[in-house]
Amino acid sequence: MQKLLTLAAVAWLALPLIALSGLTLPARADAETVARSNSDCAALLERWAGDPKAAPKRDIAACKDQLAAAPPVVADPASDAPTPAALASTDPCSGANAGDSVLCWGPWAALAPAAAAPLVALNLPESPVDCDVISELAAQCVPKLEPVLPIEGCAPGTPCGFATIVGGPTSTGDPENTEFGRFNLAPDGTTFNVSPESGDDINSVPMTTTVTPRPDGYGNLRSTGREGDVGSRLIARVAEDDDGEVLLAADIWTHGTRDNAQSGYFAWGTTTSQAGLNALNAGNVTLNFSGPMSVNNASTGNMTLKFGSSPTWSGTWTNPAYSFGAGGVVSGANLISQPGNFTDNVVGTGNFVQGALVGEAGGPRGITHIIDVTLAGQGRIKDVGLLRDVLPGLPVGP
């Protein structure tokens, strides 16, 4: 009796498995083994052309392959029916009105930006991603990630500058209330533009300029302009070419009305051309740069760029009250720090040094850069500076 009960229990437990196998196996056999005729495929594709959800994607693909491989049929001029090949190339979401269909994607006027961390939060990997380790994602794998730049980077051979931005005309403010932005200057010094990290661009009014010589090789630029209640002013050190065009510039910008002005410091130049970068990398050239910062000109920056197959940089910033070091990678004309390359007194998160190599060999060359670091016992420091190349055997100029 006990044996009978045991057998009955086993049979009862096995029933769902038997039923499941009985249901699924024939279905798989249907999908994989049942072949459609060309006419069935043609009909299916016609239905799919009007309704993309009329059949599973794999069936549509199989039919397309089948019809594409079918021998050509002499077209009957009297018949309006589409040929198998035409049907095979049909895509319901590729027509002119595809965008009107709720079953198709787009077209979109613009790509919505992907959600991302705040700009200043760097998430650079310590080393490039190894594609072999993540073979399943090999198709999407990018062998070497481009560094994330807190401020928009600069393409080779293009004007490139950085600026601090504070409220009011004094150019200096609390680091927490100091913003960074890209800075651009007309080569004749008559206009400038500041693009803050957030908010609208700051565009100067047209200005008149004067440049007088100074003993360190720079020129003293003064540019002022007024349009109604709005004024703009630059007080800067500049390096010019023989035609009087500004090649490098740094120091003070101001713009706005008497009651509502913005100001800050800047460093600007034209990034080294791609040919120039290629030459530096091919020659494994090392360049040294030095100079005072602009917000706190008691700070002196020194940077070394090592070009080659994987260009890198390192630098130190010294001040009577502090010093710190950083290092990172060179990507094109851009420089960006890596979190693991700061000295130990750089604390907290979000620290970065970003810059760009400006100028060409044989001419005035420099580094325009910004720093945003928090130092132990010192607090947060934000600055911008133009460093000049240190030529062997020549004294370092400011």
Next chain:
Amino acid sequence: MNFRTLSTALLLLTAGATAQAASLVLVPSASTVAPNGSFTVDLVLDATSAPGLHPGTFSGQILLDFNKTQLSYGGFAAASGVTFYLPTAVATNGNSQTVSFGFIKPGDVGTVGTFSFTALGAPGTLATLGLVDGDDFFGSSFVNKVPTDQRFTPVITGAQVSIVPLPAGIWLLGTAVGVLGLRRRFRRTAG
């Protein structure tokens, strides 16, 4: 005693605070001049407390205004080493006349240059030489250019000139000295 010590300390602190502010002044700040007499005033900068490296090189734009019926502008002579980034310009609006320029001066303390004037006003006139920042739109045009441009705001002070007639005694004394001189000359000739 304690009160005196405290007072002295406060006085020194006040003097120190005053000394720390950069200044641009006309020297002398007050003077007297006879009608139709010429006189000069120096433009003096003290930028020891300005930001940046010292000795620095300082740059700024000034505007000097006065009543042209009281004073006649004779010119501005720059001190040694001082250069201009904006040339001297004279503008007139009614009786008000202004002199403006932008200068670059090496050294922390010293004379930027010297203004020359002639007094035109009647005796008893108090002529004012108003001195202001020439680019007051953004508050200050002054910077120390060493090693980079750093803005600062000096305390700017003008001057006053009293036009007064010379005292009668001066004329009498001058006449007497002249007469004595002539008398001595005649005696020598006669002898």
